[in-house]
Amino acid sequence: MSLLRRREAGIALALLAVIGVTTLVQPGFLLSAGGWRDLLLTPAILVVLAVGQAVVVITRNVDLSVGSVLGLTAYLTGRLFLDAPDLPIAVVALVAVAAGTALGLVNGVVVAFARVPALVITLGTLYVYRGITLTWAGSDRIDAGDMPRTFLRLGTQQVLGVPVLTIVAVVVLAAVAHYLHTARGGRQLYAIGSDPDAAALAGLPVRRRLLGAFALGGALAGLAGVMFAARYGTVSSGAGTGMELQVVGAVVVGGVAIFGGSGTVAGAALGAMLLLTINRALPVVGIPDFWQRAVVGALIIGAIALDRVLAARRSRRLAAARDADPPDGPAVGQRTKEATP
Amino acid sequence: MKFTSVVAAGTAVVLSLALAACSGGGDEGGGGDDDVVVTMLPKNLGNPYFEASTAGAQEAADELGVAVEEVGPDAASPDAQVPFINTAAQQGVNALVVSANDPTAIGDALEEARSAGTKVVTFDSDTEPQFRDLFVNQASAEGIADKQLELISEQIGGEGEIAILSASANATNQNAWIALMEEKLASDYPEIELVEVVYGDDDDQTSFDKTAALLQSHPDLKGIVSPTTVGIAAAARYVSTSEYQGEVAVTGLGTPNQMREYVEDGTVEAFALWNPTDLGYLATQAAAALVAGDITGEEGETFEAGRLGEYTVGADGEVLLGEPFVYDASNIADFDF
Numbered sequence: 001m002s003l004l005r006r007r008e009a010g011i012a013l014a015l016l017a018v019i020g021v022t023t024l025v026q027p028g029f030l031l032s033a034g035g036w037r038d039l040l041l042t043p044a045i046l047v048v049l050a051v052g053q054a055v056v057v058i059t060r061n062v063d064l065s066v067g068s069v070l071g072l073t074a075y076l077t078g079r080l081f082l083d084a085p086d087l088p089i090a091v092v093a094l095v096a097v098a099a100g101t102a103l104g105l106v107n108g109v110v111v112a113f114a115r116v117p118a119l120v121i122t123l124g125t126l127y128v129y130r131g132i133t134l135t136w137a138g139s140d141r142i143d144a145g146d147m148p149r150t151f152l153r154l155g156t157q158q159v160l161g162v163p164v165l166t167i168v169a170v171v172v173l174a175a176v177a178h179y180l181h182t183a184r185g186g187r188q189l190y191a192i193g194s195d196p197d198a199a200a201l202a203g204l205p206v207r208r209r210l211l212g213a214f215a216l217g218g219a220l221a222g223l224a225g226v227m228f229a230a231r232y233g234t235v236s237s238g239a240g241t242g243m244e245l246q247v248v249g250a251v252v253v254g255g256v257a258i259f260g261g262s263g264t265v266a267g268a269a270l271g272a273m274l275l276l277t278i279n280r281a282l283p284v285v286g287i288p289d290f291w292q293r294a295v296v297g298a299l300i301i302g303a304i305a306l307d308r309v310l311a312a313r314r315s316r317r318l319a320a321a322r323d324a325d326p327p328d329g330p331a332v333g334q335r336t337k338e339a340t341p
Numbered sequence: 342m343k344f345t346s347v348v349a350a351g352t353a354v355v356l357s358l359a360l361a362a363c364s365g366g367g368d369e370g371g372g373g374d375d376d377v378v379v380t381m382l383p384k385n386l387g388n389p390y391f392e393a394s395t396a397g398a399q400e401a402a403d404e405l406g407v408a409v410e411e412v413g414p415d416a417a418s419p420d421a422q423v424p425f426i427n428t429a430a431q432q433g434v435n436a437l438v439v440s441a442n443d444p445t446a447i448g449d450a451l452e453e454a455r456s457a458g459t460k461v462v463t464f465d466s467d468t469e470p471q472f473r474d475l476f477v478n479q480a481s482a483e484g485i486a487d488k489q490l491e492l493i494s495e496q497i498g499g500e501g502e503i504a505i506l507s508a509s510a511n512a513t514n515q516n517a518w519i520a521l522m523e524e525k526l527a528s529d530y531p532e533i534e535l536v537e538v539v540y541g542d543d544d545d546q547t548s549f550d551k552t553a554a555l556l557q558s559h560p561d562l563k564g565i566v567s568p569t570t571v572g573i574a575a576a577a578r579y580v581s582t583s584e585y586q587g588e589v590a591v592t593g594l595g596t597p598n599q600m601r602e603y604v605e606d607g608t609v610e611a612f613a614l615w616n617p618t619d620l621g622y623l624a625t626q627a628a629a630a631l632v633a634g635d636i637t638g639e640e641g642e643t644f645e646a647g648r649l650g651e652y653t654v655g656a657d658g659e660v661l662l663g664e665p666f667v668y669d670a671s672n673i674a675d676f677d678f
Contacts, residue, residue, distance in 0.1 A: 029557055034583045038553050138387070138416070144578060144602040156582040233578045234545045234571075234599065241544070283539070283554040290510075 007255040007310070011270040015277060022281040029284055037163055041156070042280060044165040045227045046272040049243065050250040051169075051176050052220030054268035057251050058180070059213050060193040060260025061111060061118035066221040067243035068129035069103045073225030074235045075133055078142030081151065089151050097222040103129060104218015105211065112210040126244065130237075137237035144233035155230035165227050169269070172220065177265045189213060193260025249296065250275050253303040257311075275299070377407040379628050380429040381621070382439045384417040384466065389598065389678035390617050391440065394465065397621030398438065404647050405629050410434075419443035423450045430454035436628035438621075439473075440465040448472040460631040464624035465617075470657045474631055474638040477624040477660045479615035482514075485568065486521035488613045488665040489593055490530060493564045496590035496610050500532035501563030504555050506576050506593075508543040508569040518568050536562070541572045548575035556585055567593035573612060577603035597668055597676040604673050611669035617678060620662055623649055627660055 019039070023030040030036060049066055056063045073096040080092045107125055111118045144152060157164045180186035188209050192199040200206050229235050248258075254271025256263025275296060282292050381398050383391030395411045402409040412429070414421035419442050429437050430453055437459050441447055444467065451461050451472045464477040493503055505522070507515045519538060526535055536559050541548025548571055556562060556579075565580075567573035573593040580591050581603050591603070595612045603609040626646035627636075636642040638658045646652050652660050668676065 026557060026560075028560060032584075034553075034585070035557060038557075042550065042553070138385075140387075141599070143574070143599050145598065228546075232545045232549055232575070233602075234574050236545065236571075239545065280550065280554055280557070283551075284558045286558070 007306075008264065008267045008270060011254060011267060011274055015270060015274045018274070018277055018281050022284050025285045029281070036161070037156070037158060038280070039277065040166040041163040041231070043273040043276045044163065044169040045224050045231065046243075046246060046250055046276055047169040047269045048172050048220050048224045048227065049247045050254065050268040050272040051173050051265045052217035053247045053251045054254070054256045054263060054265045055176065055180070055189065055213050056118070056217045057248075057256050057258060058193045058260055058263060059189050059210060060196060061210070061213070062122065062248065062258075063104070063107060063118065063214060063217045063221075064122040064244045064248075065103070065107060065125040065129055066217065066224075066247055067240040067245075068126050068133070069100050069218055069221035070225045070228055070240035070243060071235075071238070072103065072129050072133045073097075073100050073222040074228040074239045075137050075142065075225075075237065077226050077229040078147060078235045079136075081147045082142065085148075089148070089154075092151075093223070093226045096226045097219050100222015100225065101215050101219040104214045104216070104221065107218070108211040108214030111214065112207040130241070133239075134237045140237075142229070142235040147229065147233070151230055152233055155227075155233065165231060168223070168227065172223070173265060173269050176216070180265060185209060185212065190261055193262075195261075246275065247272075249300050252307075253299055255303070255307070257307060258304070271303075377405075377436070377629065377632050378432075378434045379407055379409050379436045379438060379625060379632075380425075380432075380434045381409055381411040381413075381625075382422055382425055382429070382437060383411070383413045384440045384442050385421075386411075386413045386415055388417075390596070393617040393676065393678040394440075394621030394624075397618035397623075398625040399621075400618070401622045401625035401629070401647060405626070407435075407625075407629055407632075409625065417442050419446040422447050426450035426454055430457045430459055433457060434459055435632045436460040436462060438462045438464060438624045438628050439468075441468045442466070444468050445472075460628060462624050462628045462631065464620055473658070475627050475636075475654065475658050475660055477620065477627055477662060479617075479620050479662050480665050481661055482517050482521055484661075484664050485594070485613070486518050486525060488667070489518070489566050489568060490522055490525055490533075492592045492611055492613060492667065493566050493590060494530055494533060496592060497533070497563040499530075502534050502536045502559055502561050503564040503566060504536055504559060504562055505538045506548060506551060506555065506565055506567040506569075506572045507538060507540050508572065510540045512543075512569075515568050522566070541567075541569070541575060543569055543571045545571060545575050548572045549579050552576040552579040553583075556580075556583070556589065562589055564590035564592070567591070567595075569593070570595050570599060570614075573609075574599040574603075577609050581606055581608040594665075595668070596678060597673050598678060600668070601673055604668070604670050611667050613665040613667050615662055616666035616676075618676075619649060619666070622647070623652070623660065623662055627652070 019030055028035045053063060076099055077092055077096045080087055080095060107122050110116060110121045154164050188204050191204060192206055192209055228239060250272035251268045252258055253274060254267035256268050278295060279292055282295060381395050398409050412425045422442055426447060427450055437454055441463055448468060455461055461473040462475045462477060463473045465479060467476045505519055507519060526533055539551045539555060541551045552575060565576050567576050573595040577591045580586055580589055586608050591609050592612050594614050596614060600609055600612055623646050630636045630644040636644050636654060638654060640654055640656055642654045643651055654660055
């Protein structure tokens with residue numbers, strides 16, 4: 001536990017360092033009303049996606065279709081406002097989340113029942129879902145003027161200095177973190193990711209849990225689509241293209257092991273904040289546009305290297321603890337509880 | 342979509358045949374104006390931009406007393422226009438007004454149509470020059486660069502820092518315009534300083550975030566010029582919901598539907614683009630002038646284009662529509678594309 005804790009603390013420290021240095025160069029980055037708002041608001045959508053992705057990755061799977069699901073549900077949101085102007089905003093949001101859930105379930109069903117690797121399936125649905133959006137939208141586009149002002153205002157509105165979208169992201173994060181940490185189903189997700197075969201042998205409902213994980217990932221991508229429409233105000237058929245890689249990057253940087261079984265959604269959320277804050281900070285401190293991608297790449301590779309080092313050190317420690325205290329030592333108990341990689 | 346386009350094409354065939362029957366063969370060209378049939382072939386149907394240009398074509402046709410038929414594919418793929426060109430050629434329409442989806446893919450079909458006596462005018466998007474008689478160009482690079490500088494200079498009071506939010510770093514059009522703007526800034530606008538050019542990749546989200554970064558890193562920024570429709574809408578959206586609204590001017594090339602919201606809430610004073618209605622109008626006028634034999638597409642020839650006045654054919658058979666059109670609060674309600 002302490003190692004994982006430390007990992008998240010490390011990301012949080014890195015985040016604070018980035019904010020601190022950038023604020024020294026340009027005080028408005030943190031201290032102006034707009035700077036403060038953007039700091040909290042910009043990562044909100046990616047945080048929601050990263051929470052969903054973390055749940056899927058913890059089960060030793062991956063969902064590459066989230067960018068396309070976001071695009072499809074964002075367009076659906078705009079379309080609903082255009083074609084059914086009388087629908088309340090909450091209903092539109094619910095429909096989009098339901099659509100996202102359905103799209104996520106499609107991934108889950110194929111992965112859980114056909115036993116095809118999630119990487120392949122979701123790579124396929126990435127194109128299929130994007131194709132649906134392209135066919136549906138064509139050269140059409142949802143403009144800010146097509147959506148109600150009250151909805152668009154949600155994209156930037158603040159309550160006590162905190163943007164509404166950030167509050168949504170925090171609520172999602174808290175709820176999912178609580179479930180993963182305390183609920184039986186949540187713990188089973190870690191067990192499945194640690195060792196799928198052992199989980200099945202132990203009688204865990206592996207298929208049901210996988211379906212649940214993909215459905216949750218889809219639902220959160222649907223929610224992110226609604227947030228995208230509110231925040232950006234323009235939805236074309238290309239909305240969210242390439243976002244899946246950003247999300248996976250955020251999850252990995254946030255300390256969720258890509259081979260499943262360990263990591264927390266809080267870490268993934270911090271990873272998302274770190275990536276996007278660095279993206280915004282680099283131009284402010286004067287680093288040219290083109291270097292940003294390289295920095296993000298270095299960060300991802302660094303995070304994976306750190307994972308390896310931590311995992312190796314940890315297994316050495318566990319082995320040492322086992323040798324020192326052979327029968328039923330505390331290390332064994334801790335191991336099952338935490339489901340290390 | 343498929344169904345409607347088939348119906349549209351079918352209707353066009355029937356109508357053209359009927360018209361051809363009435364006139365006893367539509368191939369005679371410059372006779373009575375009533376006999377002239379012009380086929381309008383946009384990149385795709387159901388595209389508001391081309392609906393505007395077809396409205397202009399219709400307006401010109403009504404003034405000239407010629408018939409205009411619109412046909413087109415439902416998706417703008419490179420060779421989707423070929424069957425429509427073949428059909429038009431077989432019907433022997435007098436002129437074909439095309440916005441090409443591809444500079445070469447429709448070349449053979451156009452050549453066939455021309456050998457059957459059909460005059461070919463391209464507008465909005467050209468083919469290789471040998472495949473058409475005239476190209477009606479919506480704007481010149483100089484015109485676009487000048488107009489954008491004129492707008493931003495007006496909006497920031499002639500002095501201060503500006504930045505450019507472009508499409509991708511290798512977008513040919515945008516780079517040509519930016520280079521021209523840089524030249525003009527140095528020579529004609531010494532009080533305006535271009536502090537940075539950033540690239541939003543023609544992606545809403547990236548452009549939006551780049552706008553935020555621009556405003557953060559240049560606290561004295563007075564204006565943003567975005568010569569791309571995606572960029573200007575994203576920049577306007579960011580500025581409209583920030584404390585910079587009314588402080589930082591946003592202008593560039595945009596479409597009325599994307600920008601309506603921001604012109605109405607005062608974020609954007611004015612922006613530029615060509616007027617697609619005028620473009621369709623001029624293309625149809627030019628087609629009629631070709632059919633009537635007033636011009637042949639040689640450089641230096643002139644023709645009268647109704648309410649737009651007199652035009653001269655330039656090098657390579659190009660006719661330039663003119664300066665970009667400025668959209669602002671007074672006229673944006675008249676446009677829907």
